[in-house]
Amino acid sequence: xxxxxxxxxxxxxxxxxxxxxxxxxxxxxxxxxxxxxxxxxxxxxxxxxxxxxxxxxxxxxxxxxxxxxxxxxxxxxxxxxxxxxxxxxxxxxxxxxxxxxxxxxxxxxxxxxxxxxxxxxxxxxxxxxxxxxxxxxxxxxxxxxxxxxxxxxxxxxxxxxxxxxxxxxxxxxxxxxxxxxxxxxxxxxxxxxxxxxxxxxxxxxxxxxxxxxxxxxxxxxxxxxxxxxxxxxxxxxxxxxxxxxxxxxx
Amino acid sequence: xxxxxxxxxxxxxxxxxxxxxxxxxxxxxxxxxxxxxxxxxxxxxxxxxxxxxxxxxxxxxxxxxxxxxxxxxxxxxxxxxxxxxxxxxxxxxxxxxxxxxxxxxxxxxxxxxxxxxxxxxxxxxxxxxxxxxxxxxxxxxxxxxxxxxxxxxxxxxxxxxxxxxxxxxxxxxxxxxxxxxxxxxxxxxxxxxxxxxxxxxxxxxxxxxxxxxxxxxxxxxxxxxxxxxxxxxxxxxxxxxxxxxxxxxxxxxxxxxxxxxxxxxxxxxxxxxxxxxxxxxxxxxxxxxxxxxxxxxxxxxxxxxxxxxxxxxxxxxxxxxxxxxxxxxxxxxxxxxxxxxxxxxxxxxxxxxxxxxxxxxxxxxxxxxxxxxxxxxxxxxxxxxxxxxxxxxxxxxxxxxxxxxxxxxxxxxxxxxxxxxxxxxxxxxxxxxxxxxxxxxxxxxxxxxxxxxxxxxxxxxxxx
Numbered sequence: 071x072x073x074x075x076x077x078x079x080x081x082x083x084x085x086x087x088x089x090x091x092x093x094x095x096x097x098x099x100x101x102x103x104x105x106x107x108x109x110x111x112x113x114x115x116x117x118x119x120x121x122x123x124x125x126x127x128x129x130x131x132x133x134x135x136x137x138x139x140x141x142x143x144x145x146x147x148x149x150x151x152x153x154x155x156x157x158x159x160x161x162x163x164x165x166x167x168x169x170x171x172x173x174x175x176x177x178x179x180x181x182x183x184x185x186x187x188x189x190x191x192x193x194x195x196x197x198x199x200x201x202x203x204x205x206x207x208x209x210x211x212x213x214x215x216x217x218x219x220x221x222x223x224x225x226x227x228x229x230x231x232x233x234x235x236x237x238x239x240x241x242x243x244x245x246x247x248x249x250x251x252x253x254x255x256x257x258x259x260x261x262x263x264x265x266x267x268x269x270x271x272x273x274x275x276x277x278x279x280x281x282x283x284x285x286x287x288x289x290x291x292x293x294x295x296x297x298x299x300x301x302x303x304x305x306x307x308x309x310x311x312x313x314x315x316x317x318x319x320x
Numbered sequence: 321x322x323x324x325x326x327x328x329x330x331x332x333x334x335x336x337x338x339x340x341x342x343x344x345x346x347x348x349x350x351x352x353x354x355x356x357x358x359x360x361x362x363x364x365x366x367x368x369x370x371x372x373x374x375x376x377x378x379x380x381x382x383x384x385x386x387x388x389x390x391x392x393x394x395x396x397x398x399x400x401x402x403x404x405x406x407x408x409x410x411x412x413x414x415x416x417x418x419x420x421x422x423x424x425x426x427x428x429x430x431x432x433x434x435x436x437x438x439x440x441x442x443x444x445x446x447x448x449x450x451x452x453x454x455x456x457x458x459x460x461x462x463x464x465x466x467x468x469x470x471x472x473x474x475x476x477x478x479x480x481x482x483x484x485x486x487x488x489x490x491x492x493x494x495x496x497x498x499x500x501x502x503x504x505x506x507x508x509x510x511x512x513x514x515x516x517x518x519x520x521x522x523x524x525x526x527x528x529x530x531x532x533x534x535x536x537x538x539x540x541x542x543x544x545x546x547x548x549x550x551x552x553x554x555x556x557x558x559x560x561x562x563x564x565x566x567x568x569x570x571x572x573x574x575x576x577x578x579x580x581x582x583x584x585x586x587x588x589x590x591x592x593x594x595x596x597x598x599x600x601x602x603x604x605x606x607x608x609x610x611x612x613x614x615x616x617x618x619x620x621x622x623x624x625x626x627x628x629x630x631x632x633x634x635x636x637x638x639x640x641x642x643x644x645x646x647x648x649x650x651x652x653x654x655x656x657x658x659x660x661x662x663x664x665x666x667x668x669x670x671x672x673x674x675x676x677x678x679x680x681x682x683x684x685x686x687x688x689x690x691x692x693x694x695x696x697x698x699x700x701x702x703x704x705x706x707x708x709x710x711x712x713x714x715x716x717x718x719x720x721x722x723x724x725x726x727x728x729x730x731x732x733x734x735x736x737x738x739x740x741x742x743x744x745x746x747x748x749x750x751x752x753x754x755x756x757x758x759x760x761x762x763x764x765x766x767x768x769x770x771x772x773x774x775x776x777x778x779x780x781x782x783x784x
Contacts, residue, residue: 118719119715119718119719120715121715141718141724142715142718142719143718143719143720143721143722143723143724143727145719146718146719146720146721147721152719154716154719157716158710158712158713158715158716160713160716160717160730160731160734161734161737161738162733162734162735162736162737162738163717163730163731163733163734167730168717168720168722168730171722171726171730172717172720172721172722175721175722175723175726176721179721211734212716228720232720232721
């Protein structure tokens with residue numbers, strides 16, 4: 071469903087991604103780990119359509135379509151979801167208005183009729199329950215004054231509402247306490263099916279205890295230098311990244 | 321080389337016209353109103369039309385606007401047509417007492433259907449100046465600063481009619497009073513509407529003042545509204561300006577407050593050619609509270625200039641000021657706000673802010689927040705910002721499948737939201753929320769519809 075080939079990206083002439091290859095199939099969970107500054111967040115924002123980075127080489131296709139050719143909104147409508155490491159606060163835009171606009175733009179793109187107000191509210195109620203998000207949060211402006219944990223839960227709630235085919239979770243575990251981590255991971259697991267896939271970007275093993283990956287990739291200096299099963303995450307937790315750094319020092 | 325123009329100063333045109341028309345101007349009003357003219361025209365002559373050399377008009381040169389040729393409507397007895405033939409406003413959702421003005425004249429066929437409490441007067445300034453001279457002698461031309469602004473003096477010289485509202489002691493008018501002024505003529509036209517509001521002790525009223533243009537003539541509108549708000553009284557005025565691009569609208573508002581009174585002014589400039597709003601608040605007693613707000617949304621080559629002067633003359637008063645602007649295309653705007661804290665005005669709380677959103681590189685904003693403090697035990701703040709749409713927020717919205725255009729609209733609305741939420745009459749707030757969203761969507765019928773009705777234009781009354 072998602073095929074990334076030799077992807078290079080740079081910002082201000084500084085090359086951050088230096089040839090990423092990754093294939094994701096429906097039903098799979100991929101974990102991307104790596105030390106700080108290895109390009110994990112860059113990879114996810116490039117895939118999501120951030121205009122901050124320039125893609126200089128390579129390709130990414132999503133169900134056969136050229137992902138890199140689409141504006142961010144079309145990538146989302148095609149079924150790509152990007153959970154932000156730092157969700158943005160938008161005072162003045164209510165969660166309800168935001169989500170209704172997003173969901174209905176997805177439906178329009180897929181030639182479906184927009185939800186009526188009551189259909190939409192019903193959907194929202196269901197999904198709120200699913201991800202255990204506090205009811206009051208959706209009455210407020212987007213992420214405004216949300217705690218770190220609330221913001222991350224809100225990302226998962228949006229994911230539930232938009233039902234993506236591929237979800238990229240960018241350090242969703244950062245800043246979460248143990249309970250919030252469990253709730254967020256449970257949400258992700260509930261949304262998992264054989265038709266969708268998840269890419270989890272994380273520093274630590276602890277999230278992967280809850281969201282169990284099929285593959286673990288290590289990103290270092292803009293390349294995937296190692297790929298293995300979930301046991302690799304445990305190994306990294308034990309040994310740290312130094313041995314990888316040594317092995318792949320340029 | 322060719323010589324253009326004449327040696328006659330532009331001011332002379334208005335002075336001669338005044339001399340020629342004075343008798344006609346005086347026909348409809350009381351002797352008291354007529355008696356104010358002579359001094360006013362002298363004040364106008366002494367100062368002249370403001371150019372950019374006048375500090376308070378630094379970014380708006382009024383001269384070219386007054387140089388244009390306009391007709392006048394000084395003998396407007398009755399509106400020739402039935403208003404309902406050209407303009408039909410069924411104020412839905414908003415329950416209000418609605419009256420109309422045409423070119424600043426009180427529309428004689430106004431029907432105030434709702435029964436008003438005893439003693440309440442709503443109607444024509446000219447007529448009431450004759451029937452209630454005692455109120456006019458006490459309040460008319462007492463608060464307008466003719467000596468400070470020559471355009472205010474010009475209005476006093478030419479004033480004939482406008483709305484008059486009097487709320488006696490202890491009377492609370494729950495429903496907003498909606499006043500719709502429509503500019504309508506077959507020729508280019510200037511008008512000098514003059515309004516007076518008197519709210520007595522413990523009384524309350526809210527005014528929604530909508531200014532529109534019907535028919536695509538060029539208009540010069542230079543209006544003055546004076547308000548006296550007595551002890552413990554509460555008064556709100558929401559001024560919605562929704563006119564076409566050939567309109568110059570100078571709107572001056574003067575309010576005098578007494579102890580424990582609370583006022584709110586809100587200038588919502590949604591569409592005009594050139595707008596100048598003057599807001600003067602005189603807190604002449606202790607424990608007054610004033611809220612001065614504005615929201616302007618401009619595009620093309622519109623120009624909006626907001627000027628305010630908040631006078632903390634006495635101790636223990638509170639003022640809060642917020643102006644927000646969204647400028648697109650090559651629109652330009654100015655904010656100049658002065659807060660004056662007089663020597664004995666201790667325990668003053670005064671807050672002022674002006675935030676602006678520029679959507680293009682060609683839009684331009686000049687902002688000048690000013691604080692002048694002569695007391696030593698006060699809490700004051702002022703500030704201004706000029707910025708662009710937040711790229712991070714844009715990306716966040718787009719990453720959820722919301723188009724670039726829709727994201728822009730959401731963020732513009734989010735920016736304006738704070739100013740809209742300051743409206744303290746819920747029904748009005750709801751209407752204006754919708755209206756502002758329509759403006760951002762480019763769906764507002766900008767010419768001949770009443771903003772609160774969303775009525776479509778009719779043939780012959782086209783939009784600019």
